[in-house]
Amino acid sequence: MAASEIERMIQLLARLPGLGPRSARRAALHLIERRESLLRPLAATLARAADAVRLCGVCGNMSDSDPCPICEDPKRDPSVICVVEDLGGLWAMERSAAFKGRYHVLGGTLSALDGRGPEQLNIAGLARRCEDEQVREIILALTATVEGQTTAHYIGERLEGLDVKVTKLGQGVPVGGALDYLDDGTLMAALRSRQPA
Numbered sequence: 001m002a003a004s005e006i007e008r009m010i011q012l013l014a015r016l017p018g019l020g021p022r023s024a025r026r027a028a029l030h031l032i033e034r035r036e037s038l039l040r041p042l043a044a045t046l047a048r049a050a051d052a053v054r055l056c057g058v059c060g061n062m063s064d065s066d067p068c069p070i071c072e073d074p075k076r077d078p079s080v081i082c083v084v085e086d087l088g089g090l091w092a093m094e095r096s097a098a099f100k101g102r103y104h105v106l107g108g109t110l111s112a113l114d115g116r117g118p119e120q121l122n123i124a125g126l127a128r129r130c131e132d133e134q135v136r137e138i139i140l141a142l143t144a145t146v147e148g149q150t151t152a153h154y155i156g157e158r159l160e161g162l163d164v165k166v167t168k169l170g171q172g173v174p175v176g177g178a179l180d181y182l183d184d185g186t187l188m189a190a191l192r193s194r195q196p197a
Helices: 003-014 021-033 035-052 087-096 123-132 146-158 184-192
Strands: 077-084 101-105 137-141 165-168
Touching (some): 003 021, 137 184
């Protein structure tokens, strides 16, 4: 392997969250030293994932099927939808095993500074689901930041007039806390103590 290829590998690994240049160097060295048992299988899996993984047309989850397994699961309650900012939030809720409904991934929060308005988020898709499906409750599981609260308020106003109860997670979610970093017990408590939005 040429030195330039190793450097390119390190540069790409350093773009991953939680990996700086030194950690990326260590990861690259580890992969190269275990070329047959780790590097080649990882490269093949990444190539397959790049071709197969796509967004669910219903909820915005990532999966290799459309609709995703969560949307297709007959054991899940289709009348309750948990709205999350991103896949990290969805995965955190799933990890807690406290929620048995369906999801809707927004793709971020409203942010004037970042140029993200309602058109850049999957809010219209949520409104369509509330109109078309037998949805009785929307749970807003958004980050307790200014952007998250602004997004929650906007969604509440957007769904006003529909026969849908809009709630938000209650106690346990700290201001500024991202769902992906909360422990399972905190998520379960917040889900149980949800309140009107």
